[in-house]
Amino acid sequence: MGEANTFRIGGTIDVRRLGFGAMHLPTEPGEARKSAVEVVRRAVELGVTLIDTAYLYGWGANEELLVEALYPYRDGTLITTKVGVVPPDPPRDAALCGRPEVLRDQVERALRRLRVDRLDLLQLHRIDPEVPLADQVGTLGDLRADGKIGHIGLSEVTVAELDQARRIVDIAGVQNRYNILDREHEAVLDACTAAGIAFLPWRPVHPAASEPTGEIAAVATELGATAAQVALAWLLDRSPVMLPIPGTASIEHLEQNVAAASLRLSDDQRSRLDAIRPSP
Template structure:
């Protein structure tokens, strides 16, 4: 039976099916209140991993999570990401892994999330203009200071992951991955060998009409929705897989989390395995 829990180490374990907060509206109004309700319901339903980032509204998404959930229940992991800033010539967003920027974003994230320590802090992207050793060295220093607990990466290749692991312990990787888009299969396999958590963003994809039809057919045969089938496929793909589907709707939230109880047999999994669409 597939385990529903992933253990980062002896001190931190989470339910493998998490929640991505990126799409939650943060502007004042009814949509904001609905977003608070969705996040609270996710935790009521047993979610223990919530993913956010400074990029999501320039910190507004982090503030929303704190508004909804603080004081946090025991066992809840909120992971955030740093390394993208409005430092372009015209104030546009760009990759920015300079040590001072990373340190400021972590310290501001602690304040917005109302935390003393971010248990999992991920580098949103590697900044090609800043030496990787400087970027990860800053996060390592922040970990030594007790401001972060574990360090993760996002959108990396196998070579970049190997390089990073020579500098610092890597607890997680967050790359794009779903049943139709498996460009980062080698990264997933590297994470599995090392016991590193793999958080697929964009975990659900509709694909071409042929893929849609096959996914719908499998869903009808197992008595589930296509979304549930895609999430169940991910959970069965690897024990280090931690999908973080996001939604701003309660019904979709409950649909997503119910995928944890869906078992796909070998025949159905084989049919889904064949749906990989080249980029």
């Protein structure tokens, strides 16, 4: 695994740049859950070291699935989770809540569920507009000072919000939606690249990227790869701080995703992919 395939989060945690997003893994008892456990274990066997989850994903059930699959954890495995969302009353699925006491409670619960003494990368799932940002990231900073958090990350933030947060605490990661057909957060990625902050794009493969025609399909044919692999390879090529976290409940798709880290785009292929007009 060469240097180009790894990144050091916060200057201290080495991970393989192609990670795994656990969000869509089924957690209900049964055969689907058993298969999900096997997918996670296979990911680690293939060298994946960064696994992304959140309290929101099943209200802790996703974290518990990862523990069932991986505990005791292999050395070098980083499970990053998120806090700051709570179950609301119907009909909504979730509500933002960045109150300090809620963040502290969710961090404590995550520590217990994941069976760790410290969350090496803890992300604020969303900024709660009803709570001052300084209170939200300041609370996470206090928890880091207490040794319960290693590094702090943000999710779905603007450049201005990232700048504001960085004036309060060190930010080691940002998780925004980004892919070859959705580059709304290009400026945030550029800010992360300039600052050496890990950028974890969620939804790293746009559904339309697998269309059988167009530039992505053409490059896929040239490389003998799938369109999804080309989309992931483009992300890895886009910035050295890029840490895509594609998710799947299929071992076959997992293996294809991991193999995308070995694809190398030519200058011509890169230019053609860069020129694709992102979806509105």
